Amino acid sequence: MAVIRPFKALRPETGKAEEVASVPYDVVSTDEARALAEGNPFSFLRITRSEIEFPDEQDPYAPEIYARAKDNLERIRIAAPLVEEDAASFYLYRLTMEGRSQTGIAATFSVDDYDNDIILKHEKTRKVKEDDRTNHIITTGAQTGVVFLTYKGVENINNLTAAVMAGTAPLFDFTAPDGIRHEVWQVPLDDNGTIVEELRKVKNLYIADGHHRAASASRARAVARENNPAHRGSEDYNFFIAVLFPAEELKILPYNRVVVDLNGNSSEQFLQKVSEHFEVSESGKASPSQKGDFSMFLNKKWYTLKLKPEHYENGRLKGAETVGDTLDVSILQNYLLAPILGVDDPRTSKRIDFIGGIRGTGELEKLVNSGNFGVAFSLYPVTVEDLMKISDAGEVMPPKSTWFEPKLRDGILTHLIDVK
Numbered sequence: 001m002a003v004i005r006p007f008k009a010l011r012p013e014t015g016k017a018e019e020v021a022s023v024p025y026d027v028v029s030t031d032e033a034r035a036l037a038e039g040n041p042f043s044f045l046r047i048t049r050s051e052i053e054f055p056d057e058q059d060p061y062a063p064e065i066y067a068r069a070k071d072n073l074e075r076i077r078i079a080a081p082l083v084e085e086d087a088a089s090f091y092l093y094r095l096t097m098e099g100r101s102q103t104g105i106a107a108t109f110s111v112d113d114y115d116n117d118i119i120l121k122h123e124k125t126r127k128v129k130e131d132d133r134t135n136h137i138i139t140t141g142a143q144t145g146v147v148f149l150t151y152k153g154v155e156n157i158n159n160l161t162a163a164v165m166a167g168t169a170p171l172f173d174f175t176a177p178d179g180i181r182h183e184v185w186q187v188p189l190d191d192n193g194t195i196v197e198e199l200r201k202v203k204n205l206y207i208a209d210g211h212h213r214a215a216s217a218s219r220a221r222a223v224a225r226e227n228n229p230a231h232r233g234s235e236d237y238n239f240f241i242a243v244l245f246p247a248e249e250l251k252i253l254p255y256n257r258v259v260v261d262l263n264g265n266s267s268e269q270f271l272q273k274v275s276e277h278f279e280v281s282e283s284g285k286a287s288p289s290q291k292g293d294f295s296m297f298l299n300k301k302w303y304t305l306k307l308k309p310e311h312y313e314n315g316r317l318k319g320a321e322t323v324g325d326t327l328d329v330s331i332l333q334n335y336l337l338a339p340i341l342g343v344d345d346p347r348t349s350k351r352i353d354f355i356g357g358i359r360g361t362g363e364l365e366k367l368v369n370s371g372n373f374g375v376a377f378s379l380y381p382v383t384v385e386d387l388m389k390i391s392d393a394g395e396v397m398p399p400k401s402t403w404f405e406p407k408l409r410d411g412i413l414t415h416l417i418d419v420k
Helices: 030-037 063-079 111-115 127-140 155-167 189-199 211-227 267-274 328-337 361-369 384-392
Strands: 010-012 082-084 091-097 100-110 147-151 172-175 181-186 205-209 239-246 255-259 278-281 293-298 301-307 352-356 375-379
Touching: 063 127, 091 155, 100 111, 100 147, 100 155, 100 189, 111 211, 111 239, 127 211, 147 211, 155 181, 155 189, 205 211, 205 384, 211 239, 255 328, 255 361, 267 278, 267 293, 293 361, 301 328, 328 375, 352 361, 361 375
Parallel strands: 147 239
Antiparallel strands: 010 082, 091 100, 091 181, 100 239, 147 205, 172 181, 255 352, 255 375, 278 301, 293 301, 293 375
16 A cells, blocks of 8 residues: 655746746756757756756766756746745646547655555666766755656546546646647645545556656655654655556557667678578568567668567467566567677667657667668567566566656656755
């Protein structure tokens, strides 16, 4: 049974959300973030990616980067302005993309539940990324990145959210430059108890996106607890901000791969080695049509790959010891990327890059045609059911397995904590 709690959000003044809100800090490069924030002194990227205000040669993890983030938070808080709610509230956050909507409950969730696997994970985290966001939280005294949680929906909660949206004017309603509509409602305080009571019925919560944000909140809590001799366990730093969406409303896009070269093989040698394990056809299809198929872009042509039948027995992948071994991303890694292209550890290899499905397969073609990459792979998306099975089994997915879209914006709701 997960612990959920309303919070006093720091948020833009009504009418300012569109100007303040920014894409999540971890979906853009420094150059992309700098371009998005250009000409906008209120862009939340000046807080989440404050290195954009420094020269390119500046170490993005230096103490002065986090100090600038803190200064910018205080400046924008006054100038935008940002306001802190008087009372702890729940919020509803609806995202609409291409006519499809998903509505979640914005709240704070227990760090203990994260540490004790009541909130389940499906992804390993990298220390360098944890270090970055932990330092950011500790220096700014704010959780600026929102974790994306999911659960198997509860009918009473769905009915309540529908009633709130029908009977309450939204705090914010704007369409971002990428065409995604963002709407936020403040839940009436009288409904707080109902939300808490209904979510007690939920067995497990799952991290869909934001593993590093949650892990960093846990590490920052450890620092805050150490700094607080009167620690009680109810302080704000014991909770992290997240939006909880019903699983049935979510959509996962593929997370595609590009590799810098063919690992010393000619195109002919590479195709020959691939054909030892895969059925290969020059199909012209840029996206696979079903699970188990892969699309590969090589020499300006799209091929379809399918693992050969001899690798299966009674419909099950031979040698598969875990649920994760049967995922398409694992099959591609174990039968092609590692043995043929030499990408032994995709978490650390500098020879592979990952391209979110929102960028489309045209981005894969552009990267390979530029000469900077030798080959690209388009995958069939993982399902939410796959994610939950992996999490329930206590396993982790291979890196960069899921790309959730649409994404929450930073700066709309921020959770302030006292870590000193």
